Amino acid sequence: MRIHGTCAEKRHPDTVAYLQSLSADEAAVHPPLVRAHADGFTRYWLEDGEVRYRDITVAELPQPGGGLSALETLLSATREQFGTLLPKLTAEVGRPGPDLDSIERALWDGAYASGATALKAILEDLDRGLPSPFCANCGKAMACHLRDGKTFMTRLGPVTIEWTYRYCRDCKSGHCPLDRVLGLEGESHTPEAASLMADVVGDAGYGMASRKLANLAGVTIPPSTLHRWALKIGKQVQRFEQEIVEPADPAAPRLYLGVDGTGVPVRKSEVAGVKGKQEDGSAKTRVAKVLSIYAAERVHPKSGEPEKDPGSETHSGLIDSAAAVGGVSRGSAFAGRLEREIVRQGLREADEVVVIFDAASWIRNVCGELLAGRMVTFILDLWHAVEYVSAALRVLCPDTAERKEQLEAVKTELNGTSMRTKRNRLDASP
Numbered sequence: 001m002r003i004h005g006t007c008a009e010k011r012h013p014d015t016v017a018y019l020q021s022l023s024a025d026e027a028a029v030h031p032p033l034v035r036a037h038a039d040g041f042t043r044y045w046l047e048d049g050e051v052r053y054r055d056i057t058v059a060e061l062p063q064p065g066g067g068l069s070a071l072e073t074l075l076s077a078t079r080e081q082f083g084t085l086l087p088k089l090t091a092e093v094g095r096p097g098p099d100l101d102s103i104e105r106a107l108w109d110g111a112y113a114s115g116a117t118a119l120k121a122i123l124e125d126l127d128r129g130l131p132s133p134f135c136a137n138c139g140k141a142m143a144c145h146l147r148d149g150k151t152f153m154t155r156l157g158p159v160t161i162e163w164t165y166r167y168c169r170d171c172k173s174g175h176c177p178l179d180r181v182l183g184l185e186g187e188s189h190t191p192e193a194a195s196l197m198a199d200v201v202g203d204a205g206y207g208m209a210s211r212k213l214a215n216l217a218g219v220t221i222p223p224s225t226l227h228r229w230a231l232k233i234g235k236q237v238q239r240f241e242q243e244i245v246e247p248a249d250p251a252a253p254r255l256y257l258g259v260d261g262t263g264v265p266v267r268k269s270e271v272a273g274v275k276g277k278q279e280d281g282s283a284k285t286r287v288a289k290v291l292s293i294y295a296a297e298r299v300h301p302k303s304g305e306p307e308k309d310p311g312s313e314t315h316s317g318l319i320d321s322a323a324a325v326g327g328v329s330r331g332s333a334f335a336g337r338l339e340r341e342i343v344r345q346g347l348r349e350a351d352e353v354v355v356i357f358d359a360a361s362w363i364r365n366v367c368g369e370l371l372a373g374r375m376v377t378f379i380l381d382l383w384h385a386v387e388y389v390s391a392a393l394r395v396l397c398p399d400t401a402e403r404k405e406q407l408e409a410v411k412t413e414l415n416g417t418s419m420r421t422k423r424n425r426l427d428a429s430p
């Protein structure tokens with residue numbers, strides 16, 4: 001095989017070698033390859049069984065995604081979708097009592113289907129323009145093995161993309177370059193579809209979430225798929241929370257940390273072997289522990305009351321291991337999560353951390369340990385303060401009417417202390 005051109009093959013001997021290695025069948029369908037170098041770009045292609053190449057300008061670079069072919073595909077898909085549909089809908093709308101619901105739905109479905117066709121064309125264009133990769137194992141150019149189809153769930157519904165699978169004959173392994181470029185390796189949904197699913201699965205059961213997606217987004221995803229996907233994403237979120245801990249500067253000199261724990265009812269299988277408060281020692285609930293970190297430097301322009309700084313709040317929480325309930329629990333899953341969030345939000349760099357809590361000893365202990373050496377102020381929150389006073393009054397004051405009166409007086413006293421006064425006291429405290 002001869003090589004046509006001057007000196008450029010020295011720039012990319014691997015590309016030339018790769019094109020030369022193709023079988024006649026592969027060479028017949030192989031698209032041109034473009035390689036970048038210090039002086040610009042070179043296009044390599046096969047012609048009459050020979051490798052040819054030419055330096056090209058930026059304007060001559062293939063334009064994946066924006067090519068005329070994708071536009072033509074979209075226009076023809078739109079014509080196909082609406083060409084027969086529109087006259088039918090026009091007839092329908094002209095009848096007495098037209099079915100507007102069906103008309104809107106048909107137009108919606110048509111618009112999505114056209115968009116899906118355009119997305120398919122754009123991605124397949126991109127796939128055809130991608131240069132052939134080199135094997136990560138042996139470094140040789142990977143042959144075009146076959147074109148394959150894979151269906152993705154997208155914002156526009158399912159889209160089947162035909163793409164190239166590249167294969168190393170020596171190492172007997174391969175991959176789809178498009179998969180990698182798009183960050184979709186091992187995925188069955190695009191990020192946009194994933195974002196839709198994430199929006200609904202947190203608020204509703206899988207059946208309801210599936211119906212909401214179909215009704216509001218026009219995307220049909222069965223409940224079983226949502227379930228599988230939620231479990232998979234949940235694991236990724238968990239791993240991300242544990243592995244990515246980037247320290248940041250505190251959002252304000254004084255930061256507030258709210259911590260609480262409460263029993264949440266769970267399925268029987270999830271409390272098997274967990275010690276609880278039931279008479280036989282079993283548990284009906286697991287302890288969910290939550291934390292919230294925020295700044296409150298703003299004041300209301302009229303009342304002067306401090307306000308949570310918008311966007312400063314972060315939340316985290318989990319069902320903690322039974323072993324950690326009530327303990328010092330530095331080694332517990334929740335303490336680990338709290339420590340990571342303390343680092344991420346820069347609490348150890350803040351001048352002061354105000355912990356707002358229910359006075360539980362585990363919270364005081366774990367916050368004290370994690371923020372050792374820092375200025376930490378513990379404040380009993382209003383809700384729990386009233387609860388404790390109420391419990392004490394039940395013992396001290398047998399008369400119901402008097403008890404009610406006393407409790408109201410305490411509530412008024414606690415509520416009457418405005419947040420501004422509390423913060424002034426906080427500012428004045430050593």
Ligand SMILES: [Zn+2]
Pocket residue numbers: 135136137138139140168169170171172
């Ligand atoms: Zn290889």
